[in-house]
Amino acid sequence: MNVYSVRYSVNRKKEYQIKTVIYEENGIVSVIKEPYTKYGENHIYNIYKNYELLKNSAMNLAVPILKGNVIEFPFIVGESLDEKLIKHVNEEDIKSFKDKIIWFKTMLEKDELIEFIVTEPFERIFGTDHSFVGSKSLSVSNIDSNFDNLIINSNNEITIIDYEWVFDFPIPLDFILYRSISSFISKYQLPRTFLEAIQDLFVEMGITKNLLISFDKMEQNFTSFIGHNTQMYSNYLKNISSYKNSNDIHIFEQEINGYLQLFWSSNEIFSEDLSTKINLTTENQKQFIEIDLPESPINLLRIDPTTFVSDIDLYGSVIIGEKELNIFDLVISTIDCVIIENKETQKGNVISSSGDPQILLKHPLLNNITQKKLKIELSYSKSIENSLSMAFNVKNNEIKDLINKNEVLEDEILNLVQKKEQLSLETINLSQEINALNVKLEESNRVIQEKVETIEKIITSKVWKILKRMKLVKI
Structure with a gap:
């Protein structure tokens, strides 16, 4: 077996945590x-049931095979709707971009449509917003219809490769469209012209700003329901009309080499709106990057140096006014990466362990209202990806085993607690029985004592003594 990738979806409630593996065996x-743990077994079975719910869809489905608590899909080769859309962005072809999204909506509308009505499952998962009553809805909704989950063949037919989240109660069709577009916007930082094109599309489709705000609340409720510890999608409506990015020309060359992304924040909350992406050049080639930062106060910076597991040689500085600071002197923490700094050269070696390494920077001078700039020199190598992926896979399996052992211990503790509670109940019952017997014993002792006293009185009486002398009683 040749394993291509392993992904752990563990930023959810434990009953939704799963592991996804793409592998090749015998040329297939x-x-x-x-399931990542035993608690996720039902979720795997639900994915299989989703296939049954969707099999009458106008779109094709990757056909699953259920093997115990594991579900297997064929790997579908082809170009995704996501890839087609980003090509139109690269070519600055707004018309084709809009036409593709409209075409996608017509594909959604080929499935069974009903009017939206409020149901208990909808309120429990998506909230109590009832402004959708009467709107066009799907009887069965795959809200996982992100553009990168839709593979298009030469006959313009769509195959859905992921349908983890499917619901058999009414959900507004426009919410599914909104979610697909929001996912696309969160993945790429679109030029202003394409964001405006999306705004125009929503207006043409009758999707008002109030509806979009309601859809955003639905998404927040859904991510809370499944237990995401981070918001999957950002509210793209925020400051969309004033969107500006001096690096537009760098963003959508969509190279296979991934990109570096820089975030800045004044309140310790990061968003795509306050970030910029720079495409990376080819492997083992030095690249020089300069990014102008806002002159307004900045509380935190975050550098995501690559979008893959890699070994990165990094050197950089933050220029604040006339002062230049080494970026490694500003580092306060890292996520999914480690930094090995060379104090003599002031350069660092960054080892990323996932496709989302993050380096957090902080310095009091960043709060100054002055000119600021980030300068970086980097080169990267993917040669360690396979070995690191295998190592992390082994560690993840070890963690999984420890979690399973911990779950067994938790079950044992629960059983012992239940036994203790049962014994406590039995002890209480026994105590009550003992108390009742003690009461009876005390009553018996009292009766006996009374009889003893009566007998004592009799045998000490004059009549008894006379009878005794007359030998009419025997002792």
């Missing part, structure tokens, strides 16, 4: 999903 590439 497949995708398997399995």
Whole structure:
């Protein structure tokens, strides 16, 4: 077996945590999903049931095979709707971009449509907003219809490769469209002209700003329901009309080499709106990057140096007014990466362990209202990706084993607690029985004592003594 990738979806409630593996065996590439812990077994079965719910869809489905608590899909080769859309962005072809999204909506509308009504499952998962009553809805909704989950063949047919979240109660069709577009916007930082094109599309489709705000609340409620510890999508409405980015020309060359992304924040909350992406050049080639930062106060910076597991040689500085600071002197923490700093050269070696390494920077001078700039020199190598992926896979399996052992211990503790509670109940019952017997014993002792006293009185009486002398009684 040749394993291409392993992904752990563990930033959810434990009953939704799964592991996804893409692998090749005997020349056949497949995708398997399995529970990360025993608590996720029902979720895997639900994915299989989703296939049954969707099999009458106008779109094709990657056909699953359920093997115990593991579900397997064929790997579908082709170009995704996501890839087609980003090509139109690269070519600055707004018309084709809008036409593709409209075409996608017509594909959604080919499935069974009903009027939206309020249901208990909808309120429990998506909230109590009832402004959608009467709107066009799907009887069965795959809200996982992100553009990168839709593979298009030469006959313009769509195959859905992921349908983890499917619901058989009314959900507004426009919410599914909104969610797909929001995912696309969160993945790429679109030029202003394309954001405006999306705004125009929503207006043409009758999707008002108030509806979009309601959809955003639905998404927040959904991510809370499944237990995401971070928001999957950002509210793209925020400051969209004033969107500016001096690096537009760098962003959508969509190279296979991924990109570096820089975030800045004044309140310790990061968003795509306050960030910029720079495409990376080819492997083992030095690249020089300069990014102008806002002159307004900045509380935190975050550098995501690559979008893959890699070994990165990094050197950089933050220029604040006339002062230049080494970026490694500003580092306060890292996520999914480690930094090995060379104090003599002031350069660092960054080892990323995932596709989302993050370096957090902080310095009091960043709060100054003055000119600021980030300068970086970097080169990267992917040669360690396989070995690191295998190592982290081993560690994740070890963690999984420890979690399973911990779950066994938790079950044992629960059983002992239940036994203790049972014994406590039995002890209480026994105590009550003992108390009742003690009461009876005390009553018996009292009766006996009374009889003893009566007998004592009799045998000491004059009549008894006379009878005794007359030998009419025997002792």
